[in-house]
Amino acid sequence: MVQKEADYRNSGKVKLEKGETMKFPYSQKVLEHFKNPHNVGKIENPDGKGLEGSPACGDMVAVYIKVNPDTKVIEDAKFESYGCASNIATASIITDLALGKTLDEAKKITWKQAAEELGGLPPIKAHCSVLAVEGLRAAIKDYEEKHGLITEKEPTTEEVIRQRLKHVMNPLTGLDIIRTNLILKTSIENGVVRVVVDLPGDHQFAPALKEDIMEKLGSLWDVERVDVVFTA
C-alpha cells in the first residue's frame, strides 16, 4: 500500500505496463514547491499586502511584500495559502520571481511565466494558480495606493470589464475567458453589468464560472449588480 515518498509518481508520470505511461497532472517541480514551498509565512507590518480569494474554487492566498522606499525593489515577499497544490506551488514560485525585482518589473510577472517556471500547470487548475499572481499584484497595488502612487478612481467601462474578465480562467482550456471567446457580450448601464457567456446554463462549469465572474466584477466600486447570462 505505501510507496516510498521519493519514488512518488516518478518524473511526473505514473508507470503502468512496460513502456506505457499515464500523465500525472502535476510536474515534478510543482510537487517540489507543493511539498516544500518557498517564502511561506507572514511579514509583520508589511509595506504591501494582497488578499485574493475565489469563491468559485474556494482557494485563498495572501501575499506580503517589503519594498525599498528609494529603489522600489521588493526586498522580501512571503505568502500564505488556503489552497490546493497548484495554488501553493504558484504562490511559492511567484514570490521567488518577485524577490529583487522593482515594483514595475514585478507587476509584469504573468501567470504564464509562473506556469512555465513550474514546468506547466493543468488547465483546469489555472484559476486556482492565477490567484497567486493576482495576490502579488494586489500587494503591489496596496503599496502604491498607500504611497500615493495611484490617485483617481477610474469609472467602470466595457474596457475595464474586459480587462477584469481576463483574470477569469476558462476551465476547459486554462486560458482566460476573453481570449477563448467565451464571452459573447458585455455591457454596463447605471451600475448594472451584463455578461453573456457562450455556454449552456447546465454545463458542468457554468456555476463555477458564474461565481468567478460575479466576484471579479462585483468588487468594482461603481458596480451595483452583475448579471451573468448563459446562452442556452
Add this chain to the structure above:
Amino acid sequence: MKPYFFDTYAVATSEFGYSMGIDAKEALERARESIASKLDANSEEVIFTSGSTESSNTALKGVVWALKEKKGKHVIVSKIEDFPVLNTAKALERQGFGATFLDVDSEGFVDLEGLKNAITKETVLVSIQQGNQEIGTVQDLKAISEICEEKDVLLHTDATHSFTRLPLSVKELPVDLITMSGHTIHGPRGVGALYIRKDTPITRFMDGGFQEFNLRAGVEDIPSAVGFAKAVELVTEEENRRIKAMRDRVIDKALSEIPDVTLNGSREKRLPQNANLTFHYVEGESVTLHMDMRGFAVSTGSACFSRSLEASHVIRGIGGDHERAHGSVRFTFGRYNRMEDADAAIEAMSEIVARLREISPLARK
C-alpha cells in the same frame, strides 16, 4: 470469475442451446440467486446491469416512462443523492417531467414531513438512498417506505454504498427498486444489479435482445456477475464490525486529537465504512495529495478536486458553506485495512493538517 473467461466462455443460451452456453447460463442464475437472497428477494426480481449508474437510470426512467400516461410525471429525490439519481432527475426535469429535490437536515437526514408534503397525485416515484456516498448518513428507510406505501407511490433506493454493509430486506421493507454495485464491496467494476419488485411497472430504456427478463438487452457479462455474487458472499458481519471499529477510531481520534475538526454526517446512523471530517483552514486537494504521497487514498468534497470545479453538493446540501466542503476529507475502509492503518492515517493527517495550517492565512496560530 476466471473459469468464465477461459473455460466456460460461452454466451448464456436458453435451455435448448449447447452445453457450454447452458453452463454459462446456470452460473449467471446462481449469481443472481445469491444476490437476490441477500435481499430476501426472488431471483426473477434481480437484473444485472453495468453498475449503479445504469441501475438508477433504469429505475427512474423506466418507472416514469411506464407511468407517465397512467399516473403522472413527477419524481421526488433527495438533494444529496449521488449523481446517477440526482442527474437522472435533473435530466427528466429538462425533458418536461417534474422533479422535487428534498431538503435534508444538517446531518443529511431527509425531512419526512417534507417528503409527505411533496407527494402529489402526479408523483410516480420517490428515490432516496440508503447510505450517503460522501458523508455516510443512513436514512430511515423504514419511515420513508411507510410514507410511500401509505401514499401509494413507488420507492427506489440507491444502496450502492450500503448493500451488504447494512441489512436490507425487501420482505421487511416495502421498497420497490434497489440499486446495487459490485465496485463498493471489492467486486469487479462495471457490474451492478437492480432489484425490481414483482409487478412493478417499468419500461426498458435500451432496446435489443430479450435478456434479463426482457428488461436489460445485451449479452450478459457472466464473469462479472459471478464475481459480483462472490463479492457479496464474502462480506461478513464480522468484517462489517471490524471496519466500523476503524471508522470509529478515525472519527474519535480526529475529533479529540486535531483541533478545529467537524464531523460531517451523523455520528451514529452512518455507513460502517465511512468517516467524513472537515479539517478547517486547509484545502482538501492539498490534503489528498499529501496523503497519497504517504500511501493513503482519501477523497475530498473540495471544488479544487472535482471535475466540475464545484464544491460537494452533499456538504452544501447539509447547509455547509464552501469552507466546510473545502476542507472535507472522506476516509473509507475495506476488507484489507487493519486498525493500524486507521491509526497511521490519523497520525499522517495530524501532521499534514498542522503543516498546511502553518501556511494558511485563516488558521489560528
